Amino acid sequence: MIRSWLGGALLLFPIAAQAVEIGQVAPETQGPRLLYDHTIDLKELRGKTVLLDFWASWCGPCKQSLPMLDEMRSDLVAAGYPDMFEIIAVNLDEDPEAAKKFLQRYPVSYPVISDPAAELAVLYKIPTMPTTFIIDPEGVVVWRHEGFRPAELSDIRRRLVQTMNGEATP
Amino acid sequence: MKQITRLVLSALTICLCSACSTTPLKPWERGHLAEPTMSWEPDPLASQLDSHVYFSKEASTGGASVGGGGCGCN
Numbered sequence: 001m002i003r004s005w006l007g008g009a010l011l012l013f014p015i016a017a018q019a020v021e022i023g024q025v026a027p028e029t030q031g032p033r034l035l036y037d038h039t040i041d042l043k044e045l046r047g048k049t050v051l052l053d054f055w056a057s058w059c060g061p062c063k064q065s066l067p068m069l070d071e072m073r074s075d076l077v078a079a080g081y082p083d084m085f086e087i088i089a090v091n092l093d094e095d096p097e098a099a100k101k102f103l104q105r106y107p108v109s110y111p112v113i114s115d116p117a118a119e120l121a122v123l124y125k126i127p128t129m130p131t132t133f134i135i136d137p138e139g140v141v142v143w144r145h146e147g148f149r150p151a152e153l154s155d156i157r158r159r160l161v162q163t164m165n166g167e168a169t170p
Numbered sequence: 171m172k173q174i175t176r177l178v179l180s181a182l183t184i185c186l187c188s189a190c191s192t193t194p195l196k197p198w199e200r201g202h203l204a205e206p207t208m209s210w211e212p213d214p215l216a217s218q219l220d221s222h223v224y225f226s227k228e229a230s231t232g233g234a235s236v237g238g239g240g241c242g243c244n
Contacts, residue, residue: 058204092198121198
């Protein structure tokens with residue numbers, strides 16, 4: 001009796017949700033583009049390496065990560081990778097106006113999806129803010145990075161270039 | 171007797187489950203925690219003045235600070 005009670009009690013505990021695993025095909029990702037009137041769909045970027053970055057205006061490290069990712073994007077375009085990759089940011093502010101204000105202060109040249117209901121965050125089960133995924137041209141998640149420190153940008157860049165060159169394996 | 175044991179165990183299970191009823195915040199739900207009003211000292215200037223008075227009275231420069239708190243990012 002005690003054993004069945006313990007078994008039942010254990011079943012009631014929720015199983016911790018894990019983030020999207022490396023090697024998994026990226027979940028269907030689409031949403032309205034912030035500041036513009038069209039929808040962005042990750043499927044349309046098949047054939048390109050995609051860096052998917054989840055952020056919010058209230059997240060301290062995002063104040064550093066967004067401008068630095070934008071600078072990295074410009075560097076890579078200048079270095080001869082213009083059509084091989086794209087950065088897509090997913091904003092998780094409940095109030096998109098807060099995100100718009102943030103982008104006025106820290107403008108970026110890459111598209112930003114607005115996800116106020118956090119549907120994509122749930123889909124990707126992001127573990128912290130910010131979280132960055134690198135998705136290869138076949139749509140497979142090859143790398144995930146949690147948090148952001150300026151010193152980690154070189155690693156993000158290296159992983160992105162490796163993926164573009166087909167050297168990264170999940 | 172068996173029925174009483176069952177009842178007690180059921181009540182115990184319900185009590186134990188209610189202890190887990192507070193769901194932790196998801197990373198994207200921490201925006202409210204990062205608001206200035208959620209910090210220990212929302213007004214940095216007033217806090218600095220208070221600290222200055224406190225340190226002068228207690229001769230304990232640097233001995234009244236609290237670190238951390240907020241959105242839990244990084």
